[in-house]
Amino acid sequence: MDLVTRLEELKQERNAVILAHNYQIDEVQAHADFVGDSFELSRKAAATDAEVVVFCGVQFMAESAAILSPGKTVLLPEARAGCPLADTITPESLREKKAAYPQAKVVCYVNSSAAVKAESDVCCTSSNAVQVVEALDAEEILFVPDANLADYVAKRTRKKIIPWNGHCITHYRVTAEDVRKARAARPEAVVVVHPECRPEVVALADHVASTSGIIRFAGETTALEIIVGTEMGILYRLERECPDKKFFFLSPGLVCRNMKMTTLEKVVRVLETMSNVVRVPEDTRRQAYASLARMLEIA
Ligand code: CIZ
Numbered sequence: 001m002d003l004v005t006r007l008e009e010l011k012q013e014r015n016a017v018i019l020a021h022n023y024q025i026d027e028v029q030a031h032a033d034f035v036g037d038s039f040e041l042s043r044k045a046a047a048t049d050a051e052v053v054v055f056c057g058v059q060f061m062a063e064s065a066a067i068l069s070p071g072k073t074v075l076l077p078e079a080r081a082g083c084p085l086a087d088t089i090t091p092e093s094l095r096e097k098k099a100a101y102p103q104a105k106v107v108c109y110v111n112s113s114a115a116v117k118a119e120s121d122v123c124c125t126s127s128n129a130v131q132v133v134e135a136l137d138a139e140e141i142l143f144v145p146d147a148n149l150a151d152y153v154a155k156r157t158r159k160k161i162i163p164w165n166g167h168c169i170t171h172y173r174v175t176a177e178d179v180r181k182a183r184a185a186r187p188e189a190v191v192v193v194h195p196e197c198r199p200e201v202v203a204l205a206d207h208v209a210s211t212s213g214i215i216r217f218a219g220e221t222t223a224l225e226i227i228v229g230t231e232m233g234i235l236y237r238l239e240r241e242c243p244d245k246k247f248f249f250l251s252p253g254l255v256c257r258n259m260k261m262t263t264l265e266k267v268v269r270v271l272e273t274m275s276n277v278v279r280v281p282e283d284t285r286r287q288a289y290a291s292l293a294r295m296l297e298i299a
Pocket of ligand 1: 036039110111126194209210212
């Protein structure tokens with residue numbers, strides 16, 4: 001039996017839904033029920049009556065699905081798929097930082113572990129980070145774990161932002177020189193980048209957005225050539241949703257090794273064996289859920 005037929009059979013058998021992040025390989029995105037950013041996917045899965053959620057992404061994303069769907073079994077096809085940015089902070093190191101800034105509120109980017117979310121006052125995505133910070137009744141904000149997103153927010157608020165020194169190693173590879181070269185090569189093109197890019201890259205872009213925001217922007221702009229500063233897996237959706245436009249990437253380094261670990265074979269295997277179950281302890285889950293719920297109240 002071929003892989004896709006077996007996948008369909010297992011989906012029925014297990015009552016499973018397949019989620020694929022925008023950075024996954026084409027084949028995985030092609031066979032997912034939903035493709036999107038991590039929080040959007042977790043919400044979509046929670047709204048289904050599926051009993052099993054297969055999250056094709058990295059550990060923190062599968063944890064977000066488990067936080068929002070405590071009654072469902074969440075599987076991560078590749079257990080080693082982690083996130084170097086999320087790994088820059090632990091609940092212990094965050095507690096130490098909080099002790100140094102007792103008056104600050106903690107805003108935590110969704111790109112973080114469940115335990116770090118649980119230790120935060122409120123979560124944010126890259127599209128609502130400014131709004132979340134502005135809504136808090138505190139003048140000092142401890143913003144974790146992405147320093148570049150913290151800088152993006154700091155430039156758009158009067159509040160004092162205390163950043164955590166974490167970076168996404170994939171977005172960090174893009175330099176201002178890459179933007180200048182790409183613009184010189186395609187003067188008609190517009191440049192759209194993710195706010196996880198370095199501040200000097202963000203400053204040179206025409207538009208800054210999350211992965212879902214980049215896809216929306218590509219559909220709305222009148223430009224026919226778009227230079228993109230985020231992980232290359234996004235090309236699959238960009239080309240499908242905007243077939244009349246041409247896409248170029250700022251750097252060949254925009255490939256996340258962790259995101260590329262998931263294959264269709266691994267999706268089939270976890271559904272067959274019901275292995276790699278992602279578990280979030282109930283007290284952590286409830287606290288992390290509260291941080292996500294506060295974000296939803298604001299944004
Ligand atoms: O939450 C996500 O999916 C991430 C990490 C990025 C984005 O902009 O979609």
